[in-house]
Structure formats: C-alpha cells, structure tokens
Amino acid sequence: MIDFTFSPEAVDLRERVRAFCSEKLPPELRRIGFMENDHPPRRLMDEWQRNLAEKGWAAPRFPAEHGGTGWSDELHYAFEREMALNGAPRPDSAMMMIGPTLLQYGTSEQKSEFLPKMLNGEQRWCQGFSEPNAGSDLASLKCRADVDGADYILNGSKMWTSDGHTSDWMFGIFRTDDSGRKQHGITFLLLDMRSPGVTVEPIVTFGHRHNVNQVYFDDVRVPTANRLGEEHQGWSVAKYLLTLERFGTAEVSRSLSTLERLKQHIHSEFPEKSRSIAHTLLLADLVRAEAELMALEATEARMLFGEDGVEELGAEASLLKIRGTEIQQRILEIAHRVLGDEAVVKRPDGNEEVPRLSCYAADARFNFRKTSIYAGSNEIQKNIIAKAVLGL
Ligand SMILES: Cc1cc2nc3c(=O)[nH]c(=O)nc-3n(C[C@H](O)[C@H](O)[C@H](O)COP(=O)(O)OP(=O)(O)OC[C@H]3O[C@@H](n4cnc5c(N)ncnc54)[C@H](O)[C@@H]3O)c2cc1C
Numbered sequence: 001m002i003d004f005t006f007s008p009e010a011v012d013l014r015e016r017v018r019a020f021c022s023e024k025l026p027p028e029l030r031r032i033g034f035m036e037n038d039h040p041p042r043r044l045m046d047e048w049q050r051n052l053a054e055k056g057w058a059a060p061r062f063p064a065e066h067g068g069t070g071w072s073d074e075l076h077y078a079f080e081r082e083m084a085l086n087g088a089p090r091p092d093s094a095m096m097m098i099g100p101t102l103l104q105y106g107t108s109e110q111k112s113e114f115l116p117k118m119l120n121g122e123q124r125w126c127q128g129f130s131e132p133n134a135g136s137d138l139a140s141l142k143c144r145a146d147v148d149g150a151d152y153i154l155n156g157s158k159m160w161t162s163d164g165h166t167s168d169w170m171f172g173i174f175r176t177d178d179s180g181r182k183q184h185g186i187t188f189l190l191l192d193m194r195s196p197g198v199t200v201e202p203i204v205t206f207g208h209r210h211n212v213n214q215v216y217f218d219d220v221r222v223p224t225a226n227r228l229g230e231e232h233q234g235w236s237v238a239k240y241l242l243t244l245e246r247f248g249t250a251e252v253s254r255s256l257s258t259l260e261r262l263k264q265h266i267h268s269e270f271p272e273k274s275r276s277i278a279h280t281l282l283l284a285d286l287v288r289a290e291a292e293l294m295a296l297e298a299t300e301a302r303m304l305f306g307e308d309g310v311e312e313l314g315a316e317a318s319l320l321k322i323r324g325t326e327i328q329q330r331i332l333e334i335a336h337r338v339l340g341d342e343a344v345v346k347r348p349d350g351n352e353e354v355p356r357l358s359c360y361a362a363d364a365r366f367n368f369r370k371t372s373i374y375a376g377s378n379e380i381q382k383n384i385i386a387k388a389v390l391g392l
Helices: 008-024 027-034 042-055 073-085 093-105 108-119 234-249 252-269 277-305 315-344 361-372 378-388
Strands: 125-128 144-148 151-158 169-175 186-192 198-205 209-223
Touching (some): 008 042, 027 042, 073 252, 073 277, 093 108, 093 169, 093 234, 144 169, 151 169, 151 186, 169 234, 186 234, 234 315, 252 277, 252 315, 277 315, 315 378
Antiparallel strands (some): 144 151, 151 209, 169 186, 198 209
C-alpha cells in the first residue's frame, strides 16, 4: 500500500517551485503552457532553461556531477507535478531523451561536450528516427551512414522531425549494414544540423501548424567520434531512449492540471442552478475521466516508488503511454465540448495571464491526437505488452 501524502520535504519543495515559477517563469510562456501549446518559441524556452540552470533545476534527474539534484524519487515526482500545475513548459527533449541516453551510453568526452550545453539551453535537439517508410516498423529504416575514413557519410531522409527547423543538433539512427537482421546494422549518431548537405523542409499539419519536418541528407559528414554506442548496435541505444520517451508521453501531471482548470471553468461559467441536461452529462464524463486519471496516477506512483516498483521500465512505460494519452485526449475532447462553438475561435486579446479555455480547446484537442501516434503508436504499445507481459 502506498501512502500518497507528500512528506514535509516534498511539500516544502512544491512551495519553492511555486515561488520560483511566479518569479522566473516568463508570463508569456506560462500562458502558452496553459493553452496546451507544446512548441513555445525558442527565445522563451531558452530564457526559461537559463533560469532553471541558474537555480540548479535544469535536469534534476541527472547525476549530481552532471548538474542533477540527487533528490529522492518522491521529490522528483513532487517537482514535476508542481511544474506542470504552474504551467511550466514540458522539459526539453534533450533532458527527457538524449541527455539520459548520453549518460547511459556516451563516452566521457561526449558527456562533457554535450551535457553542459543541453543544460543551459545553448543546444536544442531533435529526434531523427522515423522515415517515410519506417515508422511503426522502425527497424526497417534505410537512411544510410557509410564509413569514409574518420567520418560517416549520410544519405537519405528522416520524416516527422519535431522542431527540426529550430534545433541545433539531431540524435538519429542510421543504416550501416543491411546484411543481417534488420535490427542489426543500425548505428546511433549525433549530428550538427548546420552540417553541409542537411536540408529541412516543413510539414504543415492541421491548423496551419509547423512543428514537424522532413529532413534530407545529401552526403552529410558526421565524425565517427559522434557515434553513441557501438557501430551496428544502435538499436539497443534507440530502444533505451524510446522507453524514456514513452514514459514522458503519459503526461499525468499535465492532465491533472488541465482537468483542474476545466472544472474551475465549469463551476464559474455554469453555476449549478443554470446547468442544462447537456452540462450534467458533460460533468458525468468529466468525473469518469477524473476517476481514470486518479487510477493512472496511482499506477504511475506505484511503478515509480511502490514496493512492487520496477527497476527498469519496459512494458510498464507502454501501459502508461496508452492510458495517459487516451485520458489526455478524452479531457481535451470534453474541454472542446464544454466550450462548443466558442472553442473554434481564438481570442484576439491573448494577453491575460490565464486565458479562458476557449482560446485553445479546439486547437489542443486536435493537436493532441498526435500523442497516440508518436513515441510508437498505441497499437504498437499493445503489441509490446502482448509480447512482454502476456508472452503472446
Ligand atoms: C506530430 C508528430 C510528431 C512526430 N515527431 C517525431 C520526431 O520528432 N522524430 C521521429 O523520429 N518521429 C516522429 N514522429 C513519427 C512517429 O513516431 C510515427 O508517426 C509513428 O511511429 C507511426 O509511424 P507512421 O506514421 O509511419 O505510421 P505507420 O507505421 O504507417 O502506422 C499506420 C497505422 O497502422 C498501425 N500499425 C502499424 N503497424 C502495426 C502493427 N504491427 N500492429 C497494429 N497496428 C499497426 C499504426 O498504429 C497506425 O495506426 C512524429 C509523429 C507525429 C504525428
């Protein structure tokens, strides 16, 4: 049985996080966070990252010698929860994915070269995994990296690269050998996005968004020193990173924060006496979503620090990803229904600190359809669970 009451130390940390956010979180960024926008402008993200680095909170989970805090699991949990509740942006992909992977697989030279720049926001990273014909079946990727002296030469293309147009570096997987099993012969490389031969083309998605790109490589040289792990063994490195990505996609804290604001909105805009049957039905849906979210929160907490907690997250991350994204989408769908027609209109005066839900409800609902696709689609997560847990 887990005690879900925060310890005095965690309560104190939550208060310090609240104070820090009210002083150091740029108001524009907080507003964007509450609007569920997961791609804030880079200048704001850089400012926020510098503030976090100054405070020593840029990458709390890193080991202390690499800028981490040495906190207990409970303090990390309290920190992440409070950050989300205060509208802080999601941590950068460097902190969530490539940073921890570098810590696991990087050489000491690679760690000292890249980690400090990630921490202070000097280097932003994008992920080059998917290709036009390699998404769910990622191991069938074809983008080549051929050895030429002290370099690899890249040719081919990567697809759906989030933030490829604003990132400085890419971590990616490339085909170095195709003579054996498709999982063999994949190599994990780190490459400078300003290298000659890299072209980034926008992919404009629903609502005229430009967050994702197709990236082309035309004889791009990458030093072999920028390889993470052994040559041809990049699949293991990629799998490690993907598990971290899935775990982060569950977004329990964000959903709690969104749900809380949605409830406040309903209570203030539709007082009990004026509620129609439609409102009551909506509230029933909301209560169901809240109950499911609470169950997921308990599951996440049990995995993180319960007695039956797991040392390494595998199928557990897949389970959290499926439930987390389903609930997140359900809450945003309810938000859209609550706001009705109003939800499709963006307010022209978007300057208030906490905007009305109508600013973003439709936009967020449709944008977050992506979460059940990326980081490995939910169908693929079910396959992973079927294999790893059920032995099918
Ligand atoms: C907004 C967005 C951002 C992204 N950002 C990045 C990024 O930064 N970097 C990156 O590398 N990739 C990124 N991706 C790519 C993402 O990881 C892939 O879209 C995803 O893995 C699915 O691959 P696919 O699009 O090729 O679809 P497909 O693999 O073609 O799948 C199509 C459909 O078939 C289903 N399906 C496929 N195979 C099976 C199976 N064996 N069993 C059951 N169902 C199956 C899938 O679930 C899906 O519903 C992003 C995607 C999106 C939408």
